[in-house]
Amino acid sequence: MLTLVVFLPLAVCAGLLLWPRPVSDRVCTGVWIAAAAVDLALAAALWAGFDPDGGLQYEQRADWIPTAGVGYHVGVDGLSLPLLALTCVLFLAVAVYSLRETRRVRAYACLFLFLETVCLGLFSALDLILFFVYFDLSIVGMYFVIAGWGHGERGRAAALKFFLYTFIGSLALLLGFIGLYLAASPHTFDITELAAADPLAGRGAYAALVLLALGVGLAVKTPAVPFHTWLPPAHTEAPAAGSAILAGVLLKMGTYGFVRIAMPLLPGVWREYALAFIVVGAVSAVYGALVALGQTDVKRMIAYTSVNHMGYVVLAVGAAGVLSGTDDQARTLAVTGAVTQMVSHGLITGALFLLTGVLYERGRTYAVEAYSGLAGPAPRFAAAVAVAAFASLGIPGFSGFIAEFQIFTGSLAAQATATALAVTGILLTAALFLRALRQMFLGALRLPPGSPDGRFGDLAVPETTAVAPLLGLALVIGVLPRPLLDVIEPASRAVAGLVAR
Amino acid sequence: MNRNLTALLPEICLVGAAVTGLLAGSWLPRHRQWSVAVLAAAAALAGLAATAHTLAADGEQTVFSAAFAVDAATGAARLAVLITLLLLLAVSAPGVRGHRRESEYWVLLMLSAAGTLALAGANDLLMLFAGYLLASVPAYALAGFAKDARGVEAALKYYLLGALFGVVMLGGVALMYGAGRGTGYRQLHTALPAAPYGVVAVGLVAVLAGLLFKSGAAPAHFWMPDVADGAAAPVAAFVTTLPKIGALIAVYRLLHQAMPADTVDWPLLLAVLAAASMTLGNLAAFFQTSATRLLAYSAVSQAGYLLMAAAVATRSELAQQGLLFYLPAYALTNLGAFAVVAELPHARRLEDYRGLARRRPALAAVLVVCLLGLVGTPPTAVFIGKLEVFSAAVDGGYTWLAVLAAVNTVASLFYYLRWLAPCFRPAGDEDRLRTVLAPSGTWAAAAACAAATGSLVLGLAAGAALPLADGPLLR
Numbered sequence: 001m002l003t004l005v006v007f008l009p010l011a012v013c014a015g016l017l018l019w020p021r022p023v024s025d026r027v028c029t030g031v032w033i034a035a036a037a038v039d040l041a042l043a044a045a046l047w048a049g050f051d052p053d054g055g056l057q058y059e060q061r062a063d064w065i066p067t068a069g070v071g072y073h074v075g076v077d078g079l080s081l082p083l084l085a086l087t088c089v090l091f092l093a094v095a096v097y098s099l100r101e102t103r104r105v106r107a108y109a110c111l112f113l114f115l116e117t118v119c120l121g122l123f124s125a126l127d128l129i130l131f132f133v134y135f136d137l138s139i140v141g142m143y144f145v146i147a148g149w150g151h152g153e154r155g156r157a158a159a160l161k162f163f164l165y166t167f168i169g170s171l172a173l174l175l176g177f178i179g180l181y182l183a184a185s186p187h188t189f190d191i192t193e194l195a196a197a198d199p200l201a202g203r204g205a206y207a208a209l210v211l212l213a214l215g216v217g218l219a220v221k222t223p224a225v226p227f228h229t230w231l232p233p234a235h236t237e238a239p240a241a242g243s244a245i246l247a248g249v250l251l252k253m254g255t256y257g258f259v260r261i262a263m264p265l266l267p268g269v270w271r272e273y274a275l276a277f278i279v280v281g282a283v284s285a286v287y288g289a290l291v292a293l294g295q296t297d298v299k300r301m302i303a304y305t306s307v308n309h310m311g312y313v314v315l316a317v318g319a320a321g322v323l324s325g326t327d328d329q330a331r332t333l334a335v336t337g338a339v340t341q342m343v344s345h346g347l348i349t350g351a352l353f354l355l356t357g358v359l360y361e362r363g364r365t366y367a368v369e370a371y372s373g374l375a376g377p378a379p380r381f382a383a384a385v386a387v388a389a390f391a392s393l394g395i396p397g398f399s400g401f402i403a404e405f406q407i408f409t410g411s412l413a414a415q416a417t418a419t420a421l422a423v424t425g426i427l428l429t430a431a432l433f434l435r436a437l438r439q440m441f442l443g444a445l446r447l448p449p450g451s452p453d454g455r456f457g458d459l460a461v462p463e464t465t466a467v468a469p470l471l472g473l474a475l476v477i478g479v480l481p482r483p484l485l486d487v488i489e490p491a492s493r494a495v496a497g498l499v500a501r
Numbered sequence: 502m503n504r505n506l507t508a509l510l511p512e513i514c515l516v517g518a519a520v521t522g523l524l525a526g527s528w529l530p531r532h533r534q535w536s537v538a539v540l541a542a543a544a545a546l547a548g549l550a551a552t553a554h555t556l557a558a559d560g561e562q563t564v565f566s567a568a569f570a571v572d573a574a575t576g577a578a579r580l581a582v583l584i585t586l587l588l589l590l591a592v593s594a595p596g597v598r599g600h601r602r603e604s605e606y607w608v609l610l611m612l613s614a615a616g617t618l619a620l621a622g623a624n625d626l627l628m629l630f631a632g633y634l635l636a637s638v639p640a641y642a643l644a645g646f647a648k649d650a651r652g653v654e655a656a657l658k659y660y661l662l663g664a665l666f667g668v669v670m671l672g673g674v675a676l677m678y679g680a681g682r683g684t685g686y687r688q689l690h691t692a693l694p695a696a697p698y699g700v701v702a703v704g705l706v707a708v709l710a711g712l713l714f715k716s717g718a719a720p721a722h723f724w725m726p727d728v729a730d731g732a733a734a735p736v737a738a739f740v741t742t743l744p745k746i747g748a749l750i751a752v753y754r755l756l757h758q759a760m761p762a763d764t765v766d767w768p769l770l771l772a773v774l775a776a777a778s779m780t781l782g783n784l785a786a787f788f789q790t791s792a793t794r795l796l797a798y799s800a801v802s803q804a805g806y807l808l809m810a811a812a813v814a815t816r817s818e819l820a821q822q823g824l825l826f827y828l829p830a831y832a833l834t835n836l837g838a839f840a841v842v843a844e845l846p847h848a849r850r851l852e853d854y855r856g857l858a859r860r861r862p863a864l865a866a867v868l869v870v871c872l873l874g875l876v877g878t879p880p881t882a883v884f885i886g887k888l889e890v891f892s893a894a895v896d897g898g899y900t901w902l903a904v905l906a907a908v909n910t911v912a913s914l915f916y917y918l919r920w921l922a923p924c925f926r927p928a929g930d931e932d933r934l935r936t937v938l939a940p941s942g943t944w945a946a947a948a949a950c951a952a953a954t955g956s957l958v959l960g961l962a963a964g965a966a967l968p969l970a971d972g973p974l975l976r
Contacts, residue, residue: 065964067822067971068889129888133879140878148925160918167914171907178892178903209900 002058002074005042005084006120009035009091013113016106025105032109033095036116040088050081052487055494056126056192064130069181069188073126078491079259079339080123082484083252086346087123089473090248091116094241097354097466100361101241103149111148112241115141119249123256128177128189131261135173135221138250139166145242146234158237165230169220173257176213179206180265195264195498207269214262215277221254222310225284235303236366240357243299247306248350252342255313259335263317264498270321271499275415277318282418284311289428298436299356299366302349305392305432308425309345309400312407313338315422319411321499326413328496334410335492336485337403343484344399344474348391351470355385358463363451368439370448375441378458382441384467389433391474394426399477402485503564508555508571511548511579512622515615518544519608526604534603538590541607545583545590545614552579556969563975567685568625573972574750574825578621580969581746581829584955585836586614588948589743592840593735595942606646609639613743620715620747624758624976626674626684626708629751633670633711636744637663643739644732655731659740662724666714673707676700686759687976694761702765708755709770715748717741717797718804719778726785729797734846735945737793738839741800742832749807753824757814758976771812772902779805779909786916790850792842795916796835799875802913803831806906810890813897820893825970827886830959834883837871837952844945845938851920853937856928860938864946865924867953872917874956877910882959885967 012035016028023031050057059075076084094112101108118141122134139162147159181187183199183206200207220227235243258277263270288307295301316338320331358381360366375382391398404426411419447456459467477484506513522537529536554560561572589610597606616635623629641663645656674684680696681689693701714721717740729737752771760767782802789795810824841864848854858865874881887910894903928934940946959966 063964065885065967067964067967068885070964129879133884136879136884140873144925147922156922160915160922163918164911164914168908168911171910174888175891175895175903175907178888178895182892182896 002124003060005039005046006117006124008039009113010117013110017110023106028105028109029099032113035113036092036095040092043085043088047081047085052078053490070129071127071190072130073190074124075126076124078487081487082339082343083123083256084120086343087119087249090245090346090350093466093470094244096462098241099462108149111141111145115245122253126191128191132174132177135253136170138253139163139170142246142250146238149239150237155237158233162230162234166220169217172213173217176210176217179210198267200266201268207266211266211269211273218254218257222251222314223307224280224314225287228307232300232303236297236299240354243353244350247353248346251306251310252346255310255342258317259495263495267499267501271323274318274321277314278415278418281311281315281318282422284314285422285425289425293428293432296368297366298368301432302352305429306349308429312404312422313341316407316411319414320496322414323500330410330413331496332493333406335495336488337406337410339488339492341403341407344403347470347474348388348400351388351467352392354467355388362456363448365448365450368436371440372443373445374456376445377456380459386437387471389437393429393433397478399474402478402481502566503562505564508560508562508564510551512615512618514544514548515611519611522604522608535598537604537607541611542587542590545586548583552576561975563624567687568628569622570624570975572975573970574754574974575622577825577970578746578750579618581832582614582617582743585743585832588836588952589739591944591948592738592843594944596733596735609643613639617743617747621750623751624686626677630671630674633667636747640740643736644728646736647733651731655728659724659728666711666721669707670711673704676704677708680704689759690761694764705765705767712748712752715744716804717745717800718774718808719781719801722801725801726794726797729793730791734793734839734843738836741797742835745804746828746832749828753811753814754974756811758974762815768812768816771808772899775805775808775812776902776905778808779906783909783912792851795920796838802909806890809894809902809906813893813899816897817893819889819896822967822970823889823893826967827890830882830886833952833959834871834874834881834956837867837949837956840945840949840952841868844941844949846941847937847939852923855923855926856934857924857938859928860934863950867949868924869921870953870957872921876914876917880960881956885960885963
């Protein structure tokens, strides 16, 4: 069942690619939307049949390369199921949004279907090599999206930077995996077996090096300061749909790696160096917000708020590794907050990036000061952006508040100073979003000179249909968080327990 | 003494077919000389069948006073070489078909393949040198086969360097013989610990020099880019792929079987050579504008990754598996890329590949699979090979080498992408496309697709293939 959910998009992609006759753009997008919708339905069925207290479920195991200790092992628990669902939701939203795409639609649809399989595969993988395969392929897929559908020559340069930079991260990750593999006896890449065996307990410097490799690999992908410099150009030059997936799903691969691999597999060193992650997280949160404040390009600004939001997650996972002065409940809360933040950030930032895509399409620029008074001609667009911006800065009633509240409450006991510093990030994000909103939507109407038809149309039906559900879900989670938290909490309690052992 | 000739069936098939082809080629009219290629393919298939039988029936043994070992390494080499030979026949077909000396081309190819097999199985220094000659001499002729200025220059350079390294290697063999009072690996293994240190060290370095030349590793790699660029693309595919398989297995066998671990610190020597090879190859490949030169330098860097396994030959149990899996994986992936070059003979520069994705989507897909495969992107076979080799290096205590290899892998991505990027750019004018991206024939395209598919399948089915690389080496 899980395998079906993962590989359904790939099968559709192969079918679309190998179909011998030319396919019209509308049919391509139609097939893409249908595939994404079916996959979402299947994921919903997974969720319906999921028992929150049942640990890993829907597990499947098959030998892949037994002599090298590699197996096809998949399964979901409370950490991965919300991300799996998020992936399906976002890819469907992106498919609907792309109804207006006109450039090489067949290849575009195939690429996104391929990426969907890769993302779903990563969140369900329970084998390090399987995880790595998807981790690497996500880079390849996103490279082609940015290089092929980005903004011209600069797009290709940004894509190259993205590929090279994140590839360094993935190879560091691979070295870390090899370190884990060699430490285990018998040698294995299986995550559950490694978590049970804790092969690096008491291995001193060796374990620290493995954690360093994993930490760098995951931090590049997350991205945490100082490994974040690939993110702004990649986001700015990518097409809106690509940005939404990059921010909404691909960044989560890094943070998910922390809770799935680094924490349970290296509990001893994780506790030892938890402070480093707390510091990196707090610095990312504050630095990301500060740099975002200085941006004049709306897409870069949102990209830097991603650095800020992911900083909270890193802070929380670091705090979950501090035993002194904390209790189980606080650590569990921190991990739950981290996972909730991943989901929440995916929904809200995905929506924000799709909305900047709308902005670019109408005005051909991302510069904030080029626009003014857009609320007049485009009230629905203004409302959507305002809602998304408020959700992003963590106003109560939206998912961001639930997530950040848990993160800060859970982390406070572990490291009060760092947490207090990180909280200022919220203030900064509030300032920058309010400033951008005032500039772009209020005042007299002014459009950039490059805008194609001299007017600013409101959200079209596909755009509304793509964005509204994302914001709606963020609202639902903000008001009724229980169903989501019920799924996440048992799993984060398990992770916190594994770290504390 | 074991004189079981049936153990050598794949080699005998190739040599027999070569001799038959040579004789037949002298009488066959030009339009019928293709039958020699068919003969070569039949010999390769027969060899594959014999190898499969040996592997299935546990026919491991040493023959002729243990001068030749038939074991897991030989089995893997035979599979890799013969499959590579089959693909090379297809890649060469469009260019050589109807050529005045067509049958000679096929014969030279078969002889060189037989020499490569002899290198891989050699368990005796003299056998090793004979294999070196048999693998090299036909290759010189192949490099200059087109008889144009660039080809002749390439052949001359290849020949001169080959002769130099051959002589050095022969000197090394003599020194080792003097030090170990024998040329068989078993004899050397027992006698070398008591031999004078300096003689063994110089002898080993000299023998390695010849093998490094064949595998295109630094510092004996200077011929590689010139030959790959000067000779026709199928020949370039051949020189960067086939000899490497034999030479690297020979290096591994020599170090693992003949060298006692505590006489000369050869692991460090090999680690340094590996580091130099991958780094120099990558740096040189960075700003190449010619596709074949780029692939040639990439082949140099790949030799570096492969030498990592040789460096930890006796220090990690994963080394043998890694090497024996990486070699065929590399051969398939590299051939796929070269087959694309052979299929588009007028596109020499990277810029010429503009618009390939629109015009020939299948070839663009092959390039994506093969070039990203050479980087080591999963799920292609090279990824598993790299995974194994990196694991072996870390396991053998050379973590710095694994880190360096990882850094090099990222660096290599840059130049492979420099080639891939133009493929997906809009083409511009139609006329240019028609002339520059003119196909050479269906055989090369088919070989390209087959190699790319093979590289993917081998990666996904690594679980079935890896056990073949397991098994003790025989002395």
